Amino acid sequence: MTREMPQSARTEPELTGVRNFRDVGGLPTTDGRRVGYGRLFRSGHLANATAADAAFLSSLGLHTVFDFRNAADLKLDGADVELPGVRNVNIPLSDPAEGADFWRMVRDGDLDQLRDLLSDGKAAARMINSYRSIIKDRTAEHSRVLHALAEESLPALVHCAAGKDRAGLSVAVCLLAVGVERDAIEADYLKSNAPGRRYAVRRSDSTPAGTSQEVMELLSPLFDARAEYLAAAFETIERTWGGTDRYLTEGLGLTPRTRERLRARLLDENS
Numbered sequence: 391m392t393r394e395m396p397q398s399a400r401t402e403p404e405l406t407g408v409r410n411f412r413d414v415g416g417l418p419t420t421d422g423r424r425v426g427y428g429r430l431f432r433s434g435h436l437a438n439a440t441a442a443d444a445a446f447l448s449s450l451g452l453h454t455v456f457d458f459r460n461a462a463d464l465k466l467d468g469a470d471v472e473l474p475g476v477r478n479v480n481i482p483l484s485d486p487a488e489g490a491d492f493w494r495m496v497r498d499g500d501l502d503q504l505r506d507l508l509s510d511g512k513a514a515a516r517m518i519n520s521y522r523s524i525i526k527d528r529t530a531e532h533s534r535v536l537h538a539l540a541e542e543s544l545p546a547l548v549h550c551a552a553g554k555d556r557a558g559l560s561v562a563v564c565l566l567a568v569g570v571e572r573d574a575i576e577a578d579y580l581k582s583n584a585p586g587r588r589y590a591v592r593r594s595d596s597t598p599a600g601t602s603q604e605v606m607e608l609l610s611p612l613f614d615a616r617a618e619y620l621a622a623a624f625e626t627i628e629r630t631w632g633g634t635d636r637y638l639t640e641g642l643g644l645t646p647r648t649r650e651r652l653r654a655r656l657l658d659e660n661s
Contacts, residue, residue, distance in 0.1 A: 403446055404586065405433075405439070405440075405443045405446065406440045406442065406443055407438035407439045407440045407443050408433050408434060408435075408436055408438070408439050408443050408447075409433070409434040409552070409553065409586075409587055409588070409589060409590075410432070410433050410434045410552060410553035410554065410582055410587040410588075410589070411431065411432070411433035411434075411553070412431065412432060412433070412578075412581065413427055413428065413430070413431050414430050414431070414432060414561060414565070414578055415427030415428060415429060415430070415658075417565060417570045417571075417574045417575070417578060418570065418571055418574055419568060419569040419570050419571065419657065420569050420570075420571055421569060423569075423657045423658065424657065424658050425565070425568070425570060425656055425657060425658065426656060426657060426658035426659075427658075428450065428451075428545055429544050429545050429546075429655070429656050430539070430544070430545070430546055430547075430548070430561070430564065430656060431450065431452075431545070431546070431547040431548070432547070432548050432549060432553055432557050432558075432561050433547060433549045433553045433557070434549055434550070434551060434552050434553035434554075434557075434589060435457070435459060435463070435467050435470060435549055435550070435551050435553075436455070436457075436470035436471050436473075436549065437467045437468040437469060437470055437471065438467070438468075439470075439471040443471075444471050444473060447473055447547070448473050448474060448476075450545055450547070451545055452473060452476045452545050452546065452547055453476065453477060453542065453543050453544055453545055453546060454476065454477045454478075454479055454538065454543040454544075454546045454547075455470065455473065455476055455477070455478050455479070455546070455547045455548075455549070456479050456481060456535055456538075456543075456546060456547070456548040456549070456560070457470060457478065457479065457480045457481070457549060457550075458481055458482065458483040458531075458548070458549065458550040458556040458557055458560060459480070459482065459549075459550055459551055459556075460482040460483070460484070461482070463550070463551045466551075467551060477543075479538070481531050481534060481535065483524060483528055483531060483550065483556040483560075484520065484523065484524060484527075484528070484556075492507075495507060496592075496609060496612065497592050497593060497594055498594045498595075500595075501599075501602070501604065501605060504605060504608045504609070505608065508608045508609065508611070508612075509608060513608065513609070513610075513611035513612055514611040514616070514618070514619075516611075516612075517555075517611055517612065517616070517619050518618065518619055518622045520555070521555070521559065521619050521620070521622045521623045521626075522622050522623065522625075522626045524555075524556065524559050524623070525559065525623045525626045525627060525630075526626055526630055529641045529642055532560060532563045532642055533641075533642040533643050533644070535548070535560060535563075535564070536563070536564060536567055536642060536644060536648070536652060537643075537644075537648060539564065539652060539655065539656070540648050540649075540651040540652040540655060541651070544655050544656070548560050548561060548564075551589065552582070552588075552589030552613070553582065553587075553589075554582040554589065554613075554615050555615075555619075558579050558582065558615065558620070559620075559623055561578070561579075562575050562579060562620065562623065563642075564652075564656070565578075566627075566634055566637075566638070567638055567642075567644065567649060567652055568649075568652055568653045568656050568657055569653070572624065575620070576617055576620055579615055579617075579620050580615050580617065581615075582615040583614060583615050588613060589613055591606070591609055591613060593605070627641075
């Protein structure tokens with residue numbers, strides 16, 4: 391049974407234990423319509439959600455929570471809180487930083503090690519390559535999400551660890567599928583840079599030396615949402631499939647009927 395979905399924006403609270411939460415409603419499409427409010431939400435993980443956070447999330451009438459974290463993420467942060475009546479679907483995607491060993495170095499490495507690993511554009515290059523890889527190699531996972539949203543999974547919340555990269559790309563793919571303007575997709579993606587939304591950098595050495603300005607600058611590309619990262623994903627679609635339509639049909643297996651169902655479910659009827 392399809393759940394009743396709100397048709398207008400609601401005030402989003404400052405969630406205490408969930409970072410980077412937002413409703414993607416209101417974004418414009420190329421044909422003059424808009425994404426409906428109360429249909430698709432995004433955030434960081436829900437493992438630290440407080441009782442008040444969980445109560446708010448439960449008030450959204452969610453059908454499904456898609457969790458893109460992998461085993462290493464779950465070991466680090468823990469499982470999501472359970473929301474009554476909500477289906478939880480774990481679809482592991484590759485962490486853009488690729489690997490527990492890498493994150494251990496980020497957390498525990500000294501300045502010389504971080505310079506070797508991340509300086510001279512290496513950190514940003516790692517992120518760009520990962521975005522390209524997720525688009526090319528994770529078509530089955532993105533297809534699964536889109537088909538679920540077209541059928542029975544709305545309202546839905548999608549998240550990874552920080553709600554920035556894996557969730558950001560998955561939301562971007564969903565928005566491409568319903569014709570949202572690319573500038574609007576980028577603007578929503580870049581909201582993850584707001585101070586209250588950013589994932590907290592974890593360092594074992596919390597002394598001034600361990601969290602110096604240079605250390606933070608070296609780590610910054612890993613925790614930023616950068617337009618160049620999203621642009622690399624869009625460029626990969628163009629280079630690999632020749633355009634969005636072929637990506638959606640050949641790469642993700644979306645039929646015209648499925649795309650129309652997706653648009654009907656995600657877009658506001660009154661826009």
